[in-house]
Amino acid sequence: MELNQGDDTSLTLARHALKCMTAFDRFLAAAQARQRFIFMQRKKNNFFYWVTAMKVFEPPEVSLDHRLRDSPAMVEKIHQLFDVILYTLTLDTVSAHTLQSEEPPSKKKRRLSESGRAEFDRKIEEPSNTNSGRDEFDITLAQMDFTIGGTVASLWRLFYDLRLSNDSAEAIPLNPSLDKGWSSSSKPHSNHRHNTCGKKSPSSI
DSSP, X not given: OOOOTTOGGGOOHHHHHHHHHHHHHHHHHHHTTOGGGHHHHHHHHHHHHHHHHTTTTSOTTTSHHHHTTTOHHHHHHHHHHXXXXXXXXXXXXXXXXXXXXXXXXXXXXXXXXXXXXXXXXXXXXSHHHHHHHHHHHHHHHHHHHHHHHHHHHHHHHHHHHHHHTOXXXXXXXXXXXXXXXXXXXXXXXXXXXXXXXXXXXXXXX
16 A cells, blocks of 8 residues: 555545554664664554554445544544654654664674774763763653653544444444453443443443
8 A cells, every 4th residue: 555645635544544554664673673662562553453443444435534524523633643653753863863773792892902992992981972862862762652652542542432422333342452441440321321221331342
């Protein structure tokens, strides 16, 4: 599936979600599976569960775009959340850092032995700058973790709102591992206006 990057005026939720998935993949590829980036794989998985649960990439007649065709406010809200994910994953400072290869310790030791004491002394004088850069980058990663985690959580809250407002038994099934905690803590009250005799409540669908 290809994206028309310049056709933002007619950007569907499916195409926008695909952009987000591509951004996740590019970020993780640049990170080269380093331990500090494992958190982003979890965020990508959670986003993918949401996309699957919302049937974003399903055929047109059952897709999310089709089901929300009469809810422009909800569509706009989802687009805004997608934009936050895209912006966060394409920060220049993060991209520049992740694309820099970290030199293996063995190679560093080899260079020290070849260059002698002068090279060693030069490295001793520079650790503050190196540590400062790493500290700033760690802070950036923490901010990314918080921002994307919160954004994906907002997408799931929208999902729950849609599920609760659905009168029929055709409510979208949640990912079981994510639904378990919600269904026990957010079960609709018995006087909910959609909860009528003979109908299943959303939490039991």
